[in-house]
Amino acid sequence: MSNAALTPELIRAALTTVKYPGFSRDIVSFGLVKGIEVTPEGAVTIDLVVESKNADVPRFIYQSVMTEVKELPGVKKLDVNIRHIEPDVKKKQGINDDPAAWKTVVPGVQHVVAVSSGKGGVGKSTVAVNLAVALGRLGYRTGLLDLDIYGPSMAQMCGTKEQPGCNEKEQFLPVEVHGIKMLSMGLMLDEAAPVAVRGPLATRYVQDFLRDTDWGALDVLVLDLPPGTGDIQLTIVQTVELAGAVVVTTPQETALIDARKGISFFRKVGTPLLGLVENMSYFICPTDDTVHHIFGRDGGELEAQRQGIPLLGKIPLDMRTRTCGDEGHPVALEDVGSSRVAAAFLGVAGMLADRLGL
Numbered sequence: 629m630s631n632a633a634l635t636p637e638l639i640r641a642a643l644t645t646v647k648y649p650g651f652s653r654d655i656v657s658f659g660l661v662k663g664i665e666v667t668p669e670g671a672v673t674i675d676l677v678v679e680s681k682n683a684d685v686p687r688f689i690y691q692s693v694m695t696e697v698k699e700l701p702g703v704k705k706l707d708v709n710i711r712h713i714e715p716d717v718k719k720k721q722g723i724n725d726d727p728a729a730w731k732t733v734v735p736g737v738q739h740v741v742a743v744s745s746g747k748g749g750v751g752k753s754t755v756a757v758n759l760a761v762a763l764g765r766l767g768y769r770t771g772l773l774d775l776d777i778y779g780p781s782m783a784q785m786c787g788t789k790e791q792p793g794c795n796e797k798e799q800f801l802p803v804e805v806h807g808i809k810m811l812s813m814g815l816m817l818d819e820a821a822p823v824a825v826r827g828p829l830a831t832r833y834v835q836d837f838l839r840d841t842d843w844g845a846l847d848v849l850v851l852d853l854p855p856g857t858g859d860i861q862l863t864i865v866q867t868v869e870l871a872g873a874v875v876v877t878t879p880q881e882t883a884l885i886d887a888r889k890g891i892s893f894f895r896k897v898g899t900p901l902l903g904l905v906e907n908m909s910y911f912i913c914p915t916d917d918t919v920h921h922i923f924g925r926d927g928g929e930l931e932a933q934r935q936g937i938p939l940l941g942k943i944p945l946d947m948r949t950r951t952c953g954d955e956g957h958p959v960a961l962e963d964v965g966s967s968r969v970a971a972a973f974l975g976v977a978g979m980l981a982d983r984l985g986l
């Protein structure tokens with residue numbers, strides 16, 4: 629027997645290098661791996677379920693898994709069982725989780741990251757815009773798409789009312805602001821109009837935005853989703869090849885209850901959870917520097933641990949964050965030496981970039 633213990637975890641890690649054919653996402657994050665067994669003698673059994681109309685897909689995956697695992701130290705025997713399911717049955721029930729059948733890649737964009745929250749008002753848009761700006765500051769080519777049509781606030785938070793342009797292919801051209809490219813559904817709508825696009829039309833708009841925008845080459849596209857787990861969220865996870873989701877919560881129990889629902893939604897649909905951001909974590913009194921845990925202490929951090937999701941950072945409750953948002957100059961642009969919040973957002977951006985392998 630080899631000295632480095634061969635474990636299912638080790639094999640799972642090796643399987644994360646096997647990409648789903650035609651996608652940059654791996655078979656583990658797509659949820660294809662249903663079981664891994666290892667005997668002390670080094671006999672490995674891997675069970676996979678592949679749902680695809682295309683019989684080449686399981687064949688290709690089989691070969692890649694064989695190649696990847698067979699060479700691991702300690703593997704004496706390897707069985708890869710693939711159950712190939714035609715997607716029709718699920719399709720009849722309105723479920724289709726054959727990624728090749730519907731996931732679209734946003735042209736030119738390397739990683740699409742959805743920022744989500746279970747509950748409104750926890751600072752999801754604030755985190756989305758500052759995360760995007762911080763990624764830009766770190767040198768990543770970053771876009772920001774505001775899909776929160778129920779409360780679009782991005783234009784305000786970015787301080788621009790510039791209407792997006794249009795290229796010769798009749799695609800939207802995002803607005804360039806604070807070192808990032810930004811497009812907001814709110815910018816395109818008359819201030820009184822959002823009501824008209826709620827419901828069934830909303831998901832159509834979202835698909836149009838994703839398909840028909842010329843982002844150029846981007847390292848990361850940050851999506852500001854509406855709160856909750858409704859139709860728009862479902863459309864996005866079903867139609868876009870997401871690198872994953874970032875969940876925003878405050879440490880407060882009522883926010884955490886909804887964050888858990890969001891997390892289980894992403895788990896159910898197989899969207900990787902990139903991490904959790906605890907917003908409004910604490911308040912530092914400007915007069916005497918005392919720390920106050922206004923919304924409770926460590927709620928987000930403990931939840932992240934419980935869920936096995938990385939904590940990307942804790943953002944303090946801070947007056948400048950709010951006023952910067954209102955003034956259209958995101959706080960993440962401030963000097964990190966004097967702004968604790970800017971430093972916190974750069975930390976979150978750095979951790980996220982790491983998670984994305986940038």
Ligand SMILES: Nc1ncnc2c1ncn2[C@@H]1O[C@H](COP(=O)(O)OP(=O)(O)O)[C@@H](O)[C@H]1O
Binds near residue numbers: 944
């Ligand atoms: N860390 C923070 N410190 C101070 N104010 C914040 C912070 N995060 C968000 N806010 C403020 O809270 C309000 C709600 O934030 P917003 O980002 O619009 O939430 P959501 O998009 O989740 O509804 C805004 O007025 C915003 O400026």
Ligand SMILES: [Mg+2]
Binds near residue numbers: 752753754776779781
């Ligand atoms: Mg918002």
